[in-house]
Amino acid sequence: MSDWRTRGKTSLSAAVLAAILALPILGFQLSETGTGLTVLARLHTVAWVFVAVGLGSFALTSARAIKWPSIALPAQTSDRLGWALAIFALALPFLPFADRSLIDKATLILIYVMLGWGLNVVVGWAGLLDLGYAGFYAIGAYSYALLAQAFDISFWLCLPLAGLFSALFGLALGFPVLRLRGDYLAIVTMGFGEIIRIVLLNWQSLTGGPNGISNIARPTLFGLTFTARALDGGKTFAEALGIPYSANQRIFFLYFLILALALLTNFLALRLRRLPLGRAWEALREDEIACRSLGINPTNIKLSAFAIGAMCAGFAGSFFATRQGFITPESFSFIESAVIVAIVVLGGMGSQVGIVFAAIILVGLPEWFRDLQNYRMLAFGLTLLVVMIFKPSGLVSRRSPTIVLKDPA
């Protein structure tokens, strides 16, 4: 092909640029010695950057030259895929290769799927970029932990309370700021997320500060515990069923619990979308001025999306707290919000099935390849960037209108 040369030229200039950019930061390493800081040269890394960026850029420009078919799933396929995934998720613990670590990882992925579905209501449907979602996640987790410790309430009672608290926080924080324009809103929600984290970190008497809260009560199933020995007066799950106790039971129970919560979120979100409320979300995302002229109150509609998103985060948060058994403010940093946003964006901003795949890729892959752990955040950043540049509507994009005026003929 004739454009090999131009592609080569582009790649070469990209490689040169990358090498120059990398030179000061990557080519020299700050290191602590007895007398103070000094710098050590390791210029060979710059050569690696040169080669890697050159090849990468060549591959990218070549990939761009090919016309890629878009992976837009038709509604029916997407629905079927969704059902297949749900059935697979239900059957997963009974499959022969399902061991404890796999179920543990699947539970983690499902937490993010649930968070992604919750945030999708806010970002994907209502079109409000919320960068402080981890704040509501934190409020859910801390509400559960504090309620369970202070009043000795069971998980099942705390769960709705934690969701309610998060939703109330969403309303209280959202009310003043939802009038703001999109990018301002993003920054302000990020500020809120940070404020919540800083308060959790410094309000020692209530939250335990940086040490967090430990010994959080584990969930029970109709009063049955998942421990080896029952608490006074209670029964364990294994005793009630007359089967031998195994630590796996708790892992499996947690898995089904989060699966149920996630599916509930999904169901709720999908049904809400069909209500006039959900249509108003989407209409508002597309054109706020038109909506206002049709008599829709933008603040109320946005607030409802914000509160519902926050409530889902609250549910996920209390599940997180009960699964971990301890929580610290460090689990709810801005990075966490960024991961959830990345899942929604990669999933196609509005596609429920896309979010599942995005969560598997972004959360699952680094779990399996532990060596990649260090590069995890780098991969998140690259994902956001590359997806935005090449497909601003996300990977599995299906953002067709939910309602279409049919031809009367």
Place this chain on the structure above:
Amino acid sequence: MAYFIQQLLNGLTLGTIYALVAIGYTMVYGIIGMINFAHGEVYMIGAFIALIAFLGATVHFGFGLTGGLIAALVITALFTGLWGWSIERIAYRPLRGAPKLAPLISAIGMSIILQNFVQLSQGARVMTLPPLLQGGIEVMSDDSLTVNLSWLQMGIIGLTLVLMTGLTLIINRTAFGRAQRACAQDPKMAALLGIHVDRVISATFVIGAVLASVAGLMVTLYYGVIDFYIGFLAGMKAFTAAVLGGIGSLPGALLGGLSIGLIEALWSAYFSIEYKDVAVFSVLILVLLFRPTGILGRAEVEKI
């Protein structure tokens, strides 16, 4: 009283550093109407390059203190300016004309990439540099406390004022400044009149990055501690400063930066140091609620 004046001086010094970073936000917003989320990271990279260049010049090439500082300033400005240019070229230019949230998300991606790039290449440890410039002048003395204005503080405030004056002159008096203002008003019309809009936008990013890198150098010298995470908070505060002063306005950035610096210093001194960041974020939220155009900004007219 002496304590108050000392805090005032500290706040002003901090404020000029914020102001330098805030200019990057304000100029970029003025010209393409987006929040350059990765700008805080540019400042962080500037601080790292400054530290590396300074150590390299003094330890390996035997420069003196002044020579080392000048070398660090020049090298940081060059490399960070190039970083600023590349960020715009990679993350924002392909998205011109895309929906408004798209460049914001790619900016967040860019900022995560830069943070982790520095963390992976330089480690997550906090880098500490012993204080280099000591001494200063005694401003006033109370029976309990002496107010000190250090040479470093004077240098920081002085250099900021010089840079600000220079930038104002460039924007108001030169052909480039005219083109820049024209693009900020109406990029399409500016393009029709023969202005290379993309080039002007690139130059704006480079100017913002260079100023941020100077702020990075200053903060390295002033506090002596940097790590890969400093860009996040500094970026948030500088953005707050830009909004407070009126986004899009250069004197506004200075005014906003100084106000944020003073608020932070006085809040830490008289209320609680733990909640100083909360105080700044609250200022941001209050300003956006009650005066979204900031102190010196003009109201935006939405055209249908």
